[in-house]
Amino acid sequence: MIIPDLKNFEVWFATGSQHLYGPETLQQVAEHSQKIADAFNKAKSIPVKVVFKPVVKTPEEIYNLCAEANNSKTCIGIIAWMHTFSPAKMWINGLKILHKPLCHLHTQFNRDIPWNTIDMDFMNLNQSAHGDREFGFIMSRMRIERKVIVGHWQDKDVQEQLNMWCRAAAGWSDWQGAKFVRFGDNMRQVAVTEGDKVEAQIKFGYSVNTHGVGDLVAVINKVKEKEVDGLCDEYNKQYKLLPSLKKNGKQHQSLRDAARIELGLRKFLEEGDFKGYTDTFEDLHGIVQLPGIASQRLMADGYGFGGEGDWKTSALVRAMKVMGSGLQGGNSFMEDYTYHFEPNNNLVLGSHMLEICPSLANGKPSCEIHALGIGGKADPVRLVFNAPGGDALNASIVDLGNRFRILVNEVKAVAPKKALPKLPVARVLWKPLPDMQTGCAAWILAGGAHHTVYSQNLNTDCLQSFSEMAGIEMVLINKDTTLYNLKNELRWSEAYYK
Numbered sequence: 338m339i340i341p342d343l344k345n346f347e348v349w350f351a352t353g354s355q356h357l358y359g360p361e362t363l364q365q366v367a368e369h370s371q372k373i374a375d376a377f378n379k380a381k382s383i384p385v386k387v388v389f390k391p392v393v394k395t396p397e398e399i400y401n402l403c404a405e406a407n408n409s410k411t412c413i414g415i416i417a418w419m420h421t422f423s424p425a426k427m428w429i430n431g432l433k434i435l436h437k438p439l440c441h442l443h444t445q446f447n448r449d450i451p452w453n454t455i456d457m458d459f460m461n462l463n464q465s466a467h468g469d470r471e472f473g474f475i476m477s478r479m480r481i482e483r484k485v486i487v488g489h490w491q492d493k494d495v496q497e498q499l500n501m502w503c504r505a506a507a508g509w510s511d512w513q514g515a516k517f518v519r520f521g522d523n524m525r526q527v528a529v530t531e532g533d534k535v536e537a538q539i540k541f542g543y544s545v546n547t548h549g550v551g552d553l554v555a556v557i558n559k560v561k562e563k564e565v566d567g568l569c570d571e572y573n574k575q576y577k578l579l580p581s582l583k584k585n586g587k588q589h590q591s592l593r594d595a596a597r598i599e600l601g602l603r604k605f606l607e608e609g610d611f612k613g614y615t616d617t618f619e620d621l622h623g624i625v626q627l628p629g630i631a632s633q634r635l636m637a638d639g640y641g642f643g644g645e646g647d648w649k650t651s652a653l654v655r656a657m658k659v660m661g662s663g664l665q666g667g668n669s670f671m672e673d674y675t676y677h678f679e680p681n682n683n684l685v686l687g688s689h690m691l692e693i694c695p696s697l698a699n700g701k702p703s704c705e706i707h708a709l710g711i712g713g714k715a716d717p718v719r720l721v722f723n724a725p726g727g728d729a730l731n732a733s734i735v736d737l738g739n740r741f742r743i744l745v746n747e748v749k750a751v752a753p754k755k756a757l758p759k760l761p762v763a764r765v766l767w768k769p770l771p772d773m774q775t776g777c778a779a780w781i782l783a784g785g786a787h788h789t790v791y792s793q794n795l796n797t798d799c800l801q802s803f804s805e806m807a808g809i810e811m812v813l814i815n816k817d818t819t820l821y822n823l824k825n826e827l828r829w830s831e832a833y834y835k
Contacts, residue, residue, distance in 0.1 A: 340639035340662045343384040346507050347411045348440075350374035351402055352392045353423030353472065362462055366420045367392050369446040373418075373490050382493075382500045384663055385413065385507065392420075396427040403431035414438035414506040416499070419468035420446065421461070425475035432479055438506045438806045440484040440499070441476070443469045448489045482805045501799035508656035509806040515543035515612045515655070518605075521550050521620030523646025529786040530647040532736035537649070540741060541807060543612075545648045548605075554623035557601030568596040572630070576704035576720060588716075591626070591706050595718035598624060599631035606640060613641020613651040618690070618712035627712060629691035629719035630704065632670075633763075636694035642670050643788065644692055649734045650788045656803070657732070657790050666793030667696025671731060671765070673787060676773075683773035684751065684766050687731075687791060691719040693763035697793060699725040699752065707761035724765040724793075726752045731789040732800055734809075740834050743804045744785040745797055746776055746814040765791060770816045779814045779823045810834070 352370040354363060374389035393399045406412045414437050432439075445465045476483055484502045488495040523530040534545045569592055572578060581588040606614060618627050636642050639662075641655030650670060657668040670692055677684035690709060695702050702720040709717055729750045734743050748767040757764065769776030797813060804811035810830055814823070 340659055341507075341511065343504070343507050343662050344386055345411065346385040346413045346503075346510065347388045347409070348385050348503055348506065349388050349390050349402075349406060349412055349415045350377065351390045351415050351417050353399075353417065353419045353428070353468070354392050354421045355394050355423055355427070358421055358461060362421070363392060363394070365462055369420060370418070373444075373446065376490065377496070377499065380496050382496045383503060384500060385503045387416070388412075393423075396430060399428050399431035400434070403435040406437045407434065412437060413510040414440060414503070416440045416442050417472065418442045418444060419465055419472045421464045422468040422471060425471045428472065428475055429479070432476065432481060438484075438502075438509060438802075439476075439481070440486060440502050441469065441473060442490070442495075442499075443473075443485060443487040444490045444495065446490075448491065482808060484802050484805065498798060501796060502802045504660040504662075504795070505799050505802035505806060507662070508660040508803055511612070511659045512652065512656055513542040515652070516610060517543060517545045517641060517648055517651055517655075518609060518611045518614045519545060519547040519646055519648055520553050520614060520616045521646065522547065522617070523615070524617050524619055527645060529735060530643070530645055530649075530788070532649055534648070536736075537652075537741070540809070541652070543652055545652075550620055550622050550624065553601060553605055556605045557597055557624065560597045560600045560604075564600050565593050565596045568600060569593060572596065572704055576702050578704045579706065582704060582706060582718065588706050591716060592704075592718055594625050594715070595628075595630050598626070598628050599634060602628060602631050602635060606635070611640075613643070613655045615643040615646045615648050615651050617645045618709070618714070619645075621712065621714055624714070626715040626717040627691060627709060629717040632692040633695055633720050636669060636692070637667075637696050642692060644670065644672075644689055645788075647786075647788050649736070650786070650790060653732060653734050653790045657792055657795060660799060660803070661792065661794045664794035666727075667694055668790055668792045668795070669694030669697050671789045671791035673731075673789070677766075678773075684768060685748075685773075687765040687767065688760075688762045691717055691762060693765070695720050695722065695763070697724040697765060697791065698722040698763070702763070705761060719761070720763060721761060722763050723753055723757075724750060724763075726750045727793065729767060729791060729793050730795065730797065730800075731791055733786040733789045735784050735786050737784060741807075741809045742784065743800065743809060743811045744780060744783050744814070745800050745811065746770065746780060746785075747797060747816070748776075750793075770814065771818055775818055775820060776814055778820055779818055782820070782823065783812045783814075783827060
């Protein structure tokens with residue numbers, strides 16, 4: 338499953354007006370709208386195809402546009418702008434049926450007021466300052482979630498906000514009808530990896546179903562030796578292989594076992610049209626080692642993954658892979674593993690037993706084999722690497738019983754200053770914002786999971802848009818967070834959702 342080319346997705350640019358202004362003004366409205374849509378379509382920062390749609394001037398035109406968008410397989414959202422004044426009652430029936438995400442762009446065609454020539458003709462044409470307020474009212478009145486972006490359409494900040502909204506819409510579209518497979522159940526007695534899969538399908542649009550590990554083993558056992566040979570050669574070319582794993586090395590058979598597992602997993606996912614999966618070391622019957630390098634490489638190709646049966650994180654990994662497509666940096670399954678409490682230099686070491694995506698790697702990963710120390714299976718093969726420093730975030734979805742919540746913690750990643758010669762897994766170091774004490778306490782108070790998706794290339798704006806498209810609560814922990822305010826926010830949210 339490769340990540341879809343975001344240029345195959347369409348966002349429709351729809352402009353509202355009315356017949357009151359006459360054909361000459363409406364022609365100018367259409368020309369201006371076409372220029373804006375064309376500029377967005379050519380902008381390198383906007384990853385999807387922006388399609389100009391004829392100016393809508395009547396309730397029937399608006400309804401038909403929304404119905405067409407709903408039925409389009411390529412349209413993932415609508416950007417709406419009121420160049421003139423578009424009476425908002427005309428929009429009611431269309432907005433009632435619209436199921437695609439909506440971005441309200443509050444802009445105007447001209448950047449500056451033409452001080453020496455401005456007249457009433459200019460004023461009648463350029464009315465978005467109050468036309469967009471009319472449009473905004475009806476969406477607020479109808480309780481419609483939407484993104485509002487304010488500023489001139491040529492501004493880089495406006496285009497960057499559109500970039501992140503389009504990416505969120507692509508991730509949301511990818512979830513609709515997606516299938517995720519669980520090999521076995523979740524880890525025994527663990528709470529946060531559980532959840533209501535029926536409610537998730539209703540709310541998010543993807544399904545989660547279990548296949549017995551034996552179903553996967555049957556596919557793994559059919560992998561041909563020649564296929565294993567080819568994948569082992571690929572490992573040798575792409576990674577720094579430990580000598581013991583190389584051909585004629587004493588542990589080369591373990592590399593072959595890992596390759597066979599990857600080939601079987603890949604075939605199972607492709608044939609079932611799955612976009613992600615979970616496994617657990619407590620249910621590996623018939624698999625000689627826990628999928629390590631297999632899960633890492635499948636994530637790098639765009640599949641979602643969640644350890645220990647964590648299907649919510651698997652789905653979020655997949656969505657964030659789609660959202661981050663084409664951007665520098667990666668997205669990966671992650672876990673807050675252990676802490677560094679040095680005074681004035683508190684750090685989190687993020688990792689997992691095996692499965693951190695090499696899209697995060699700072700340099701060429703090393704392919705190694707080490708004892709797992711848990712699960713009672715053969716030593717698994719995995720990729721080991723460090724991640725670079727820089728701005729990043731951790732995101733997690735939890736099921737609170739009466740609702741889903743997404744948590745986002747903005748972090749500052751740092752490159753390790755010391756070697757970690759005996760740590761046999763991929764790892765990331767970061768400082769939670771605003772600081773370790775506040776960031777970790779806020780995460781725990783908000784019920785955040787120990788599994789997350791770590792992102793080097795997405796921002797809070799993108800995930801906020803995504804949570805609004807999903808209609809779920811988002812809790813943000815960043816440089817401005819205080820525990821006093823966060824506790825109040827959680828109390829207010831609890832009251833709201835009751």
